[in-house]
Structure formats: C-alpha cells, structure tokens
Amino acid sequence: MEAAKAGKTMEKFDKLTGVAAPLPLVNIDTDMIIPKQFLKTIKRSGLGVNLFDEMRYDRQGNEIEDFVLNKPAYRNAQILVAGDNFGCGSSREHAPWALADFGIRCVISTSFADIFYNNCFKNGILPIVLPQEDVDKLMDDANRGANAVVTVDLENQVITGPDGGEIRFEVDSFKKHCLLNGLDDIGLTMQKADAIDAFEKKYGAEAPWV
Amino acid sequence: MSAPKTLYDKIWDAHLVSEDEDGTSLLYIDRHLVHEVTSPQAFEGLRTSGRKVRAPEKTIAVPDHNVPTTLDRAKGIDNEESRIQVEALDKNAKDFGINYYPVSDVRQGIVHIVGPEQGWTLPGMTVVCGDSHTATHGAFGALAHGIGTSEVEHVLATQTLIQKKSKNMKVEITGKLRPGVTAKDITLSVIGATGTAGGTGHVIEYCGEAIRDLSMEGRMTVCNMAIEGGARAGLIAPDEKTFEYVKGRPHAPKGEAWDAALAYWKTLFTDEGAHFDKVVTLKGEDIAPVVTWGTSPEDVLPIDAVVPAPEDFKGGKVEAARRSLDYMGLTPGQKLTDIQIDTVFIGSCTNGRIEDLRAAAAVLKGRKVKDGMRAMVVPGSGLVRAQAEEEGLADIFKEAGFEWRLAGCSMCLAMNPDQLAEGERCASTSNRNFEGRQGYKGRTHLVSPAMAAAAAITGHLTDIREFDAELA
Numbered sequence: 001m002e003a004a005k006a007g008k009t010m011e012k013f014d015k016l017t018g019v020a021a022p023l024p025l026v027n028i029d030t031d032m033i034i035p036k037q038f039l040k041t042i043k044r045s046g047l048g049v050n051l052f053d054e055m056r057y058d059r060q061g062n063e064i065e066d067f068v069l070n071k072p073a074y075r076n077a078q079i080l081v082a083g084d085n086f087g088c089g090s091s092r093e094h095a096p097w098a099l100a101d102f103g104i105r106c107v108i109s110t111s112f113a114d115i116f117y118n119n120c121f122k123n124g125i126l127p128i129v130l131p132q133e134d135v136d137k138l139m140d141d142a143n144r145g146a147n148a149v150v151t152v153d154l155e156n157q158v159i160t161g162p163d164g165g166e167i168r169f170e171v172d173s174f175k176k177h178c179l180l181n182g183l184d185d186i187g188l189t190m191q192k193a194d195a196i197d198a199f200e201k202k203y204g205a206e207a208p209w210v
Numbered sequence: 211m212s213a214p215k216t217l218y219d220k221i222w223d224a225h226l227v228s229e230d231e232d233g234t235s236l237l238y239i240d241r242h243l244v245h246e247v248t249s250p251q252a253f254e255g256l257r258t259s260g261r262k263v264r265a266p267e268k269t270i271a272v273p274d275h276n277v278p279t280t281l282d283r284a285k286g287i288d289n290e291e292s293r294i295q296v297e298a299l300d301k302n303a304k305d306f307g308i309n310y311y312p313v314s315d316v317r318q319g320i321v322h323i324v325g326p327e328q329g330w331t332l333p334g335m336t337v338v339c340g341d342s343h344t345a346t347h348g349a350f351g352a353l354a355h356g357i358g359t360s361e362v363e364h365v366l367a368t369q370t371l372i373q374k375k376s377k378n379m380k381v382e383i384t385g386k387l388r389p390g391v392t393a394k395d396i397t398l399s400v401i402g403a404t405g406t407a408g409g410t411g412h413v414i415e416y417c418g419e420a421i422r423d424l425s426m427e428g429r430m431t432v433c434n435m436a437i438e439g440g441a442r443a444g445l446i447a448p449d450e451k452t453f454e455y456v457k458g459r460p461h462a463p464k465g466e467a468w469d470a471a472l473a474y475w476k477t478l479f480t481d482e483g484a485h486f487d488k489v490v491t492l493k494g495e496d497i498a499p500v501v502t503w504g505t506s507p508e509d510v511l512p513i514d515a516v517v518p519a520p521e522d523f524k525g526g527k528v529e530a531a532r533r534s535l536d537y538m539g540l541t542p543g544q545k546l547t548d549i550q551i552d553t554v555f556i557g558s559c560t561n562g563r564i565e566d567l568r569a570a571a572a573v574l575k576g577r578k579v580k581d582g583m584r585a586m587v588v589p590g591s592g593l594v595r596a597q598a599e600e601e602g603l604a605d606i607f608k609e610a611g612f613e614w615r616l617a618g619c620s621m622c623l624a625m626n627p628d629q630l631a632e633g634e635r636c637a638s639t640s641n642r643n644f645e646g647r648q649g650y651k652g653r654t655h656l657v658s659p660a661m662a663a664a665a666a667i668t669g670h671l672t673d674i675r676e677f678d679a680e681l682a
Contacts (some may be wrong), residue, residue: 005395024529027530035650041291044359089342111407115358122360167528172232174232200238207471
C-alpha cells in the first residue's frame with residue numbers, strides 16, 4: 001500500500017493531557033513564532049529552542065523571565081491558549097515545526113490564519129477554534145500555573161478543564177481522521193492516481209496551453 | 211442554465227479532480243513555484259520515500275529569500291546556512307529536472323515577480339508556492355495559494371492540493387483614486403478596514419472602477435497583500451490589460467494556442483447575480499495615501515493622521531496596540547508626518563516591479579536623500595533591473611544617493627545581510643511590519659514607493675500630496 005511504502009507517518013493525536021500556557025496577545029504572527037534567522041535550516045527538527053525567540057530571550061540569549069514559557073510552571077506546556085488570529089503572516093511550516101519540537105501539541109484560539117491552521121494538521125498539532133467565552137474560560141484556567149492541566153480528547157471532540165468542566169469543539173472530519181491515525185496525506189492522494197491521470201488527460205485536451 | 215458563478219467558483223470547478231462527501235477536494239495545480247526556504251524538506255521527503263516530481267515541466271524554482279543583493283554576489287554567499295539552502299535548491303532543481311533560474315541568471319528574482327514576467331502565470335490557472343505572497347498571481351485571474359512545506363511536497367509528488375472550498379468575498383473599490391493614491395494605498399486601506407483576519411477563510415475578488423484602472427503591476431500589488439488581510443488568495447478578473455501583459459512572454463501560449471487560450475480567458479469573470487458571502491466596498495475617492503504606525507498590517511492610517519492611543523481600540527487590540535507603540539517607540543497624538551526615519555527600502559514582491567521604480571524615481575529625480583539616510587532600492591528581478599537601467603531610472607536612484615542593488619527579497623524579511631539594526635526606523639515598500647521582520651528590534655512603516663522616496667528626501671514620513679510644496 002502506498003501509505004505504508006511512504007514509510008513516513010505523522011505523529012498521531014488522540015488524547016492529550018498537559019499544562020496549558022496562556023498567551024493572550026492577539027495577532028501572534030509567524031515571525032514571532034519563529035523569526036526568519038531560523039528558517040535557514042534544511043531540516044524539520046531542532047527549532048523548539050528558538051520558538052518565540054525574540055519574546056523568549058534577550059539579545060544576549062538570556063531568558064526573559066516574564067515570558068510565559070520561561071516560567072517554571074509552563075516550561076513543559078503542551079497546550080497554548082492564544083489571542084485572536086494566531087499564526088497570521090507567512091506560510092512557513094517552521095512555525096508548527098517549532099511548536100511541535102518544543103512539545104506544543106494543541107493551540108486554542110478564537111481564530112487562526114488559514115495557512116498556519118492547515119500546516120498544524122500536517123505536523124500532529126491540533127488547532128482548536130472556540131468562541132470567545134470558551135477561550136476566556138480556558139485562558140483563566142491556563143493562568144493557574146502548574147494546576148492548569150487540561151485534557152483534549154480529539155476522538156470525542158471535548159476539552160476538559162482543571163475543574164472538570166467540559167467544552168466541545170468542532171473539527172473537520174478528514175483532518176480529524178488523518179490526525180487520529182497519523183496518516184500521511186501524500187500516501188492517501190497517491191491512491192487516487194487514476195483520478196489524477198484521468199483529469200490530466202481530459203484537461204490537457206481542453207487547455208493544451210497549460 | 212446553471213447557477214451564476216463567481217470567478218473563484220469557475221477556476222475551482224475547472225480544476226476539481228475529486229470531491230469527497232464532506233467537501234474535502236483534490237484540486238489540480240497548473241504551476242508550482244518553488245524557492246529555497248520552504249522547499250528543502252519537501253525534496254528531502256521525496257527522496258526518502260522514493261518519489262518523483264510528477265510534473266517537472268509545471269514546476270519552476272528560483273532562489274530569492276537568502277540571496278545577497280550586493281553587486282559582488284557572484285563571489286558567493288558568506289552566511290553558511292544561507293549558502294547551503296541555495297545550494298540545496300541548485301541540486302534539487304537539477305536532480306528532479308525542474309525549470310530553474312539560478313542566482314547567476316539575469317532572469318533571477320523574487321519568485322512572484324519572475325512567474326508573471328516569464329509568462330508562467332496565466333489567467334484561469336491554479337498557482338501555488340510555499341510562500342504566503344503567492345496571492346500576487348491572482349492579479350491575472352489565477353487562483354494562487356500560499357502553502358506550507360508539507361503541501362509543497364504533496365504538490366511535487368501529486369500535482370494536486372487537498373483543499374476545502376473557501377468562501378467568496380468581494381472587495382469593490384468604486385470610482386477614481388485621488389492624486390498621490392496608489393495600489394499600495396488601496397490594499398493597505400482594505401486591510402485597515404477589514405483587519406488582518408477579515409479575509410480568513412475567504413478568497414477575495416477585487417473589483418470596481420479603481421481596480422480596473424490599475425496597471426497589471428498595480429493589480430499585483432493589491433493581490434499580493436490579500437494574505438495580510440487573512441485571505442489565502444486574491445483575484446482580479448482578467449481583461450485586455452491582462453492579455454496585453456501576457457502576450458509574447460516566453461512561456462505564454464503562441465499562435466493557435468494563444469487564440470484558444472484567449473477565448474477561454476474571456477469567460478473568466480463573475481457572473482451577474484453570483485453569490486458573495488462577504489462584501490466590502492470602499493470609495494476610491496475616500497482612500498488617502500496611508501502609512502502603518504504599528505506592528506500589524508491592519509495598523510493603517512492616512513498619512514495626515516496622528517498616532518493612536520491604545521484606548522482607541524477594543525478587546526485584545528488594546529494590549530496589542532500598547533505593545534506596538536512601545537515597540538515602535540511612538541507616542542499617542544504624535545503626527546505621523548513628524549516621525550523621523552533613517553532607512554528607506556524600495557523593493558519586494560509587493561513593490562519591486564518597474565512601475566514602482568518609475569514612481570519612486572519620479573519623486574527622486576534631481577534630488578538628494580537626507581544626510582545620513584540609508585536608502586536602498588532592490589529591483590524585483592534581474593530583468594526589472596535591466597529595464598530600469600535602460601530607462602535611466604538607475605542613474606536617478608544613484609544620483610539621489612540610493613544603493614542600486616541586485617534582485618532578491620532583501621530587507622523585506624531580512625534573511626540575507628540587508629537588515630535593520632536595533633531601533634532603526636524604515637519607510638518600506640514591503641508587506642509586513644511585524645516585530646523583528648526587517649531586523650531585530652527594527653521598526654517598519656509600510657508605504658507606497660512614492661512615499662518611501664519622499665521620506666528618503668525629507669527624513670521623515672511624508673505626505674506625498676504636500677511633498678512638492680514642502681520642498682518649494
């Protein structure tokens with residue numbers, strides 16, 4: 001089977017229990033998530049140390065104490081609760097690579113930029129869109145430091161807060177399927193090779209200039 | 211008769227390979243543009259899985275982000291990581307047999323300038339690139355998406371993209387523009403009105419008299435920044451200007467193929483009565499020359515306004531504005547035209563085309579940049595550069611005190627040595643004023659080419675409408 005031949009599967013995401021870190025700033029862009037000097041790599045790994053680099057370190061490379069992921073309670077955070085329009089800007093997949101490499105597997109916000117949102121799913125990260133009041137509630141939960149332990153259950157599409165309160169979320173069925181099973185998109189599409197061949201033949205006749 | 215369709219609907223339908231019950235679709239891709247930053251991991255993925263590039267003849271690569279723009283760049287790239295990335299593209303292009311414009315080729319330049327210039331970008335096509343400013347190609351009535359590296363690999367391997375259809379959004383700019391107002395002012399004003407998430411989940415079609423009146427260069431500037439408004443793609447229906455621009459380009463169809471293509475292209479418009487999920491209308495006459503004051507492209511104000519206060523905003527934007535003002539070193543109430551600048555950057559995929567250089571040169575002709583000003587012009591491609599030299603624009607720039615550089619992305623995102631130092635403040639024709647975008651703690655004000663040139667002369671952000679009077 002093509003997917004097996006690929007020998008490359010994405011990390012699965014089914015249920016995640018971890019500390020949620022609050023990052024309430026709106027419009028956190030991809031340059032903030034991973035500044036351009038780290039885009040020169042030709043690998044996907046090793047970017048976690050530079051996640052949020054210019055917010056996280058001073059010019060000498062010392063940690064900035066106030067930054068949330070530098071605080072003891074959040075150093076191993078696996079979930080981010082963020083302000084509106086998270087991931088706006090560039091298409092750089094280095095942004096989700098950096099998040100994943102740091103250990104973040106889930107980002108929760110009222111909205112995400114489209115390209116970033118797509119890129120997350122290709123890298124085993126679940127981005128969750130919720131209404132403002134739910135994000136506000138989770139932001140409060142996330143502010144509890146080490147007690148900000150949240151469970152995200154993708155199969156049942158439920159987030160459970162530290163108090164046991166539950167919030168349901170929506171997710172695209174195809175993306176959910178791929179994430180739950182760690183499926184590689186390319187392998188799946190290769191199974192439709194006949195349809196692509198047929199399209200190319202018909203289209204090539206209709207639009208030979210392409 | 212079938213239901214009326216938008217331009218986006220038409221292009222989508224023409225490229226649909228398959229569609230699942232939940233709407234997940236496979237879209238055929240006509241042109242795949244590739245640059246060195248977002249592609250090495252994708253090619254590596256192909257190698258490890260033993261896959262080929264399905265349609266190398268539809269795949270076009272050019273290095274742009276990392277390349278030095280200094281005149282001595284033939285000597286090689288000093289920064290080792292940048293050099294490795296460009297060398298990786300050299301090798302990948304060769305190994306996989308794709309079309310390639312290396313650094314040494316006069317046709318090299320920013321991928322979004324090279325594509326249209328070489329006639330790779332044609333109306334009605336689907337175009338993708340691992341770069342968010344791919345939206346630029348929408349100016350030709352092509353559906354152009356920015357994609358991530360996993361999707362780059364997917365397109366390389368399958369010549370398709372997995373997509374769900376976006377919503378339709380219409381942005382209409384009615385009437386005429388006032389003097390001094392450019393395509394850049396239109397696109398920034400739209401973002402100022404809708405916010406950076408205003409177009410999220412949508413494909414924008416720009417229309418209206420002011421859009422029709424723009425040249426192809428101007429239309430590319432407008433579509434280029436669709437992504438800054440959150441839309442993954444921006445479109446403008448093709449017309450005679452589009453066909454005129456395309457005709458005779460190296461990869462444009464010729465002879466009978468041209469006639470057939472042209473007949474099809476003339477069907478590419480939104481049908482009367484087609485449905486848009488969102489409509490935004492601006493009056494051309496209400497658009498002023500604008501400038502950004504903050505660290506998001508939505509932080510747009512007319513040049514004759516003052517710096518806002520955080521309290522002028524609502525919700526999470528209050529804190530974001532406070533942070534922006536602190537980062538930018540600005541005080542609420544300060545006149546925008548009082549903001550002193552020390553650097554001017556003219557270039558990028560937003561404003562690095564010949565018309566942009568002409569507009570800047572018209573302001574600079576016979577004048578000198580302010581003492582101490584660092585001013586740089588980076589043509590968008592080697593061919594734009596050659597044309598500007600032929601037209602005498604290069605001499606105007608040089609005599610005014612601008613550095614006349616070779617083509618590349620340069621200080622738009624500062625991956626090469628062209629960067630702002632901490633605290634430096636730049637009037638820039640690029641597309642993003644994010645924190646650190648042009649260099650660590652560098653401060654960016656986005657403007658049109660004419661306003662950037664004017665600022666280089668006066669040393670402060672300048673209202674182009676007052677410029678001649680100020681110098682008189």
